[in-house]
Amino acid sequence: MTKQQQIDLLIACGEALYGFRWQTDLADTLAADVRVSDRTVRRWVAGDSPIPSGLWTDLMRMMQERAATFDGLAERCKEAGAPQC
Numbered sequence: 001m002t003k004q005q006q007i008d009l010l011i012a013c014g015e016a017l018y019g020f021r022w023q024t025d026l027a028d029t030l031a032a033d034v035r036v037s038d039r040t041v042r043r044w045v046a047g048d049s050p051i052p053s054g055l056w057t058d059l060m061r062m063m064q065e066r067a068a069t070f071d072g073l074a075e076r077c078k079e080a081g082a083p084q085c
Contacts, residue, residue, distance in 0.1 A: 006051050010044060013059045017066060030058065 014022035023041045030036040043049035078084060
């Protein structure tokens with residue numbers, strides 16, 4: 001994967017997880033485990049600093065957790081009477 005493809009993937013994951021303020025919110029989440037500031041995230045996006053390889057594991061975990069939450073909520077909506085798609 002090229003550097004630009006990695007940056008594009010980081011942006012897509014960040015926006016999917018957190019929306020408009022994704023850089024700050026992602027940094028806040030990562031700060032709990034590793035010291036990452038929103039400036040660091042901005043440097044990754046600008047291509048000024050390399051994206052650490054371990055970040056992809058963290059993002060995958062966050063995406064899977066979010067997907068599980070959405071799946072559970074979708075099931076509850078079905079139980080509440082939403083038609084199945």
